[in-house]
Amino acid sequence: MSAERLPASVYADRLERAAVAAEAAGVDALLITPGPDLQYLLGSRASSFERLTCLVVPVQGEPAVVVPRLELAALRPSAAGELGLAVHDWVDGVDPYALVAGLLPTPARAAVSDAMPALHALPLAAACGAPQVLATPVLRGLRMRKDAAELDALRRAGAAIDRVHARMGEWLKPGRTEADVAADIEAAIVAEGHTGAEFIIVGSGPHGADPHHEVSDRVLQPGDVVVVDIGGPVDPGYFSDCTRTYSLGEPSAEVAAQYAVLQRAQQAGLDAVRPGVRAEEVDAACRDVLAQAGLAEAFVHRTGHGIGLSVHEEPYIVGGNHVELAEGMAFSVEPGIYFPGAWGARIEDIVLVTADGGEPVNVRPHELAVLPG
Incomplete structure (x- = not known):
């Protein structure tokens, strides 16, 4: 073809x-x-x-x-x-x-x-x-309901962006700017199989508390928590989108504990995916875990968005969306927690709805990745 x-x-x-x-x-x-x-x-x-x-x-x-x-x-x-x-x-x-x-x-x-x-x-x-x-x-x-060729493209896109995240230790180092890191990521996105980089977020330290921060000249510091949200298209035009969070050095006990709650929330969202479940129920699964830990106010956006030929398309995984999930749908599960002026974290996988559950196309570890600080 x-x-x-x-x-x-x-x-x-x-x-x-x-x-x-x-x-x-x-x-x-x-x-x-x-x-x-x-x-x-x-x-x-x-x-x-x-x-x-x-x-x-x-x-x-x-x-x-x-x-x-x-x-x-x-x-x-x-x-x-x-x-x-x-x-x-x-x-x-x-x-x-x-x-x-x-x-x-x-x-x-x-x-x-x-x-x-x-x-x-x-x-x-x-x-x-x-x-x-x-x-x-x-x-x-x-x-919304992808055919076999579309699902295959999304799997290839997910694997390609995972390969970029696997290399993050090459670039996330104290003394470099977010812009420096983003330039390396952009080259790697293409090298690992995309036709281009659609978006790159490198949110270090307090910038990680802004979900839509892109990049800046801020210099990475020891102890920073860094949110990296990246993606791009693979032929024939289907997008990747994956977020992982990194710590430059061992995180504080508070950061580690709150991140562990976020990891449980994201897993709860993944576990909720199956045909017949309403989109809002996946959103609620993530929010309930965060709310039980007193972090409800730190989650300020929807849980996910559909993906395909557009980075953001239907179905949207958000409260009030009664659309029932069906085999062939593809969307992100990406809860986050954000503490303005301090730090933030997000975990994002693209998930395909199968006949009896969900298939994440991103398989990089979900733990807070600790890099040399």
């Missing part, structure tokens, strides 16, 4: 199921511009520009692509050619929104991808003569 995408038959099946889902949602078509939805449905990694590229998936009729003539080369690696999709290319001076509307009934209520810029969404709504809705509710059922 191409390194860029899956076999064309996979995309043919997805397009058929997407049209069925659109009809069930009461819309006339899906209008998909470049982004994760287009990659899912057509295997295209085209970029979005001011000129409209749009996959049209009507409930009645065949899918087609409207694309600027000067962007035809970007479409060729997709499955459009193998599937025999009609391609309507256009040049400057032609109204591409009218081209899309001409492929649909009049008026046409369409579902548009989340990634569609307002620059395109508003003219499309006007051309189609009806208000548009988001495609997320239409496509979530398809994208």
Whole structure:
């Protein structure tokens, strides 16, 4: 198979199921511009520009692509050619929104991808003569449940990022800056099998108490607790995402005790994963352990997020989400504890829902990793 995408038959099946889902949602078509939805449905990694590229998936009729003539080369690696999709290319001076509307009934209520810029969404709504809705509710059922090829890609991504964490002792050393460490991690992410680094968090000392800290010029100090959250895509575009926490030297008794609670909480979340369990129940499993130890207020974010062609997608593992887990879903289990001005810690694995439980794709040890300080 191409390194860029899956076999064309996979995309043919997805397009058929997407049209069925659109009809069930009461819309006339899906209008998909470049982004994760287009990659899912057509295997295209085209970029979005001011000129409209749009996959049209009507409930009645065949899918087609409207694309600027000067962007035809970007479409060729997709499955459009193998599937025999009609391609309507256009040049400057032609109204591409009218081209899309001409492929649909009049008026046409369409579902548009989340990634569609307002620059395109508003003219499309006007051309189609009806208000548009988001495609997320239409496509979530398809994208949440991964097929065998997707699950294999997520396993490969998990193994690749584990290999990077296994090397952390090479880089996490007192006297180096977070930025120094991040540069080494970025190179290793590619060397270990990713096509690039999507994000790198190196949160040392007090910076570890900020869940969305990235990197800074702070110099690592002996005794620091360091949160390292890293990930990137592997072909054909599926992401890794794994967090481990490190201590530069032996941690204090208080840090060790609180981290041990976090480790139990994360394991409780992993143990809760199985088909039929609601997403909110996995979240509650982690929170209950922390709450019993008086650490409820230190956990300030949801327990997890789905992952695939996007780093963050459905299902979200959070209180109030009644979605039942099903075989083929993939998401993170990543409780954390954060003490502003002092330190923080997080443990994150990506988990695949199997027929009778959960399969973590990350297998690095969960203990607080003690490195020379």
